[in-house]
Amino acid sequence: MTTARLVPLEELPSLVGEVFTIDSFRITEDEVNTFEDVTGVSYSYRIHANDYPDGMIEGFHSLALVDHLSVSLVRPDPKTTFVFNYGANRLRFPSGLTTKDELSYRLEVLDVVPRGDGYLLTYDSSITAHGADRPGMRVEWLTAAYPLTAGTELRSEETVRPTPFQPKVR
Template identity: 30%
Template structure:
């Protein structure tokens, strides 16, 4: 089967899902160790992330908070897109997917140490691109018990047959 035909078949599969929430991921606790490890790896050791006592006394959150980019970096886990069965189930006829980027990214609410987060994924847009398909997902990362999400991102993935 030609690559163009595979792309068309995939478009027929994915287009009915536009506007639909397709996944709700598992809750994940963001503990202080994870925050500290991320701080060490990225060099962002600002006290609001790493100094528990100072954050308790001086931060408006009264706690340390996760880096926004830590939350973002957890998208593969939170969306379960790293699960071995994920690709075949969600992208029939496609051989590989690459992360293409983000259109919009916002961090409306801080994630306090000890909070649990999860991702909800909606198919936002689908279009053909040279040699493949581009999908824009709207991903919302909820904080358990929170009024506002921790992160809202328009994530772009490109798929190729």
């Protein structure tokens, strides 16, 4: 498993231009089924089953992984910094992804601009099937990072619900 690079809040601007990658992981059929059951997407797939390849990973499923994959690579230090998703620009699903595909994840830090006493970070993020000409998902993703204020209580690792998804990194 890749270990996240922890970055102090004041050092975030130094990340501009850096690229972080996970070279190989998979999304299992069970993970696809869980996502479809939770979001209700499976209903439309069953109706149009012949239009989709076996094991297709829904585009928004790949988008939902961006936060998890990104923080497994690089993140502001959670002991001193509060970070939240701020939004997305230019979201595209240029090609299909399936559970049969070996996948890679790429995160490039495009910009880090001051915002109040914190920063707004812009990333170019993509998930691509090995051997594909185009990514299956590409998004310009935004996060905001601010210093923790005095008295802010952090959740301990014991109180954070574990995630069943762990990218199988080779």
